[in-house]
Amino acid sequence: MSPSNLTDPTDRKPPTITSYQDLSIIESWDSKTNTPKYVTFYHVTSDEVVYFSQSFKNKREITFAEFTSALKLIEDEEIYPEVPKDIELTIAADHWDDISAWIKKPGLIAYEELKGTDYVPKEVLNETLIMEQVSKAHHPNIVGYHGCRVRRGRITSIVLERLDQNLTQYESTPDFQQLDKARFLAALESAVDHLHSLGLAHNDINPGNIMVKDGLPVLIDFGSCQPYEARLQSLGTSGWYEDEFFTSEKKHDTYAVGKLREWFEERS
Template sequence: MERMGLEPGTEIGGYTVVAPLGSGGMGTVYRAVDGGGDAVALKMLHPHIGSDAVARDRLRREVHALQKLRHPGVAAILDAEADSTEAFLVTELVPGDNLEEHVRERGPLDAEELLDLAEGLRDALVAVHGAGVVHRDLKPSNVIVGDDGPVLIDFGIAQAADDSRLTAEGMVLGTPGYLAPELLDGDEPDTSSDFWGWAAILAFAATGRDPFGTRPLEAVLARARSGDVDLAGLGPLTTAALRHALAPAAADRTSPDDVVAALTVVVAEGESIADETDTALLVADDLVGTTVLAAEPATVAVASRTVPPAIANDGHTRAFDPTDLAPVGADGEWEEDPEGVDWINDDLDASEEPEPEGSGYERPPARRRWGTLLAAALLLGSAGALYPGVTLIVFAVLVLIVRTAGSTVEAMHGRRERAGVRRSDRAVATATVPWHLLRSLVGLIPSLVVGASVVVILLGLSWWLIGDGRWVIGDSPSGQEPQGLTAAILVGTIVLLGAAVVWWGPLSLMTRIGARRVLAVVAPGRTGALVATVVLLAASAVFLAQIFSGSEITWAPLPTPVLP
């Protein structure tokens, strides 16, 4: 006789039960210890499963596939018994709270935690699918938040990808709100349906709420079928990535790699959140339970009757027949609905707001860095006072570099605004650098020409004033090269004015944007800006000390001028 509801101390197949951990659609999980005293998770199949030869054969197939899998994000299968009515499965006991408990106690995950969860679960699912198994019951309570990353547990209803379906005909086994829409219509589970559940888990982790609500059951199923996911309070890029990953049609879904790429951008560059939404912590009534759902048959009318409202996620396993799911009237009774839950779909479609144009991606702002800019100007003027030729050449090269960087990055943001974040974005940006270098060189010519013209005009004016005797350059005699403090200040000022024209001259906007983008990378945040400013001021102090100590001006590679 099958023993369910096992008491602590009960022995099963050489394992001693310590305490129950939870119950799912296929069995009850216990904390147990093996003969060596090591803690394990022991899952006893429910009596009607353990006595079913077909179900035991299914367990055998899954265990054989999963025992070959070794991945840090998947709980290892240690042992199994499928040849007895007391069928069970033994896996490693992963320490930590499950994701549902973690979010309920600590609130939604931040951007970095969400990225870690997405990457960890994606890699785990890729490994599971590589072993030929589809998990099929992905939900927050089946993910352990461990110290080394998320761990996928509970393969009690996993299905071999190349096996025929072994569940009861017409029945759908899974958790409402985390079960892909195509499975509700009787399709076979596959990697795409698993990754739909993966995206639903991410939506729960990011918001702290079940992505399609919790009750009533027919409304949860209708929202899932129509893609009406609750992502309120998230930024536009996160919202767009998860909404597209949860599209009702598998062909329309964003790939897991592109979702991870979008979340990576959010962590690196941040995103604005237009509407602040209070975080709703989960309560005991919101616990997700695995539910057996009947696939939707032909629509029929049912008589009204008084029954409690349907609850999608109450922590208990129960069977539902969609033909019995009708909307609840104001008096608490089920009303006749010859169209099943179609009225919910129609209502949701009618009230749904149009999707925003584009991908939903917002390019991060290129913030001005006035303090760093002024410190750089001081360095440019002081260096130009002593080494005008070298300083102008270095300045021109740096301008070309930052302009190319700005053009490349802005083009990447433009592509993301049109088509969303792609994993290939950085590779495409790198491949197009030569083109943007050419564009930057051509675009820089107008401001360089104007800047050079300003320098020539200023030099000509200065030479006229000196030749006319109205201006004396220190102790530098006529016919000699200009030297001394006055000459250095004059030369530094002319260099600085010429550079200013290049910086703010015609077609120079991309130069300034590129500088902001580069500074955001090499000197991020306020701390980076402060460090950059201090370094620039320190370098300026070195050149200023040389100027006031009487160091000579080095003109090379420019020709040495001679005073008239």
């Protein structure tokens, strides 16, 4: 690891925010009342220090000055896991950026609810370790892994193959009707069988977690992927599992692939 990864946290200065483009702004919506619930917003510095806040005002009512003045530092240990001492990680090359790759950072939408727990850093560590394992037995229909980024002795993000459209988005394009659905499903089943041969279940297969590349699927989002019978932190996607579950099981993937087959048939 390079010396830059050992930056003293006490040297951190307030971030310089010059435009809305410097912020990630996410409005949480209440589907029952069809009204906004709250706005989550944060800024990540070039050294992956995170400043975060949340407001219950309507997004359009928050001024730029209010956005920037509300930001508060999130301490590293609240969102970034320490690098395991007994595992050799793949460190992503510095040339990967948000254009050439997908830089997956900790999920912060529910951070206020999870503050004070180890949920977020545990999610980052779990997915990193799964991608390390899966990448050592590469499959063409599983997202490519370029490694993880480490700052200050902690994993701050994982760097993945960048792809353009997931299956939900692809459905709305003219190319969807020309898709060879039998070939597509066979390739997806091959990827799932490969995971199962490693003793892993994905546990969250749905159109939003399947990208389309050259007419074939690429399975993404391994945040819920764990060895069989391992306890899970997060449930799958509503509508894509048979019953609520809390452990990793092969049958969750089998059900979801069957559901996807029905999904295709409904759109034929």
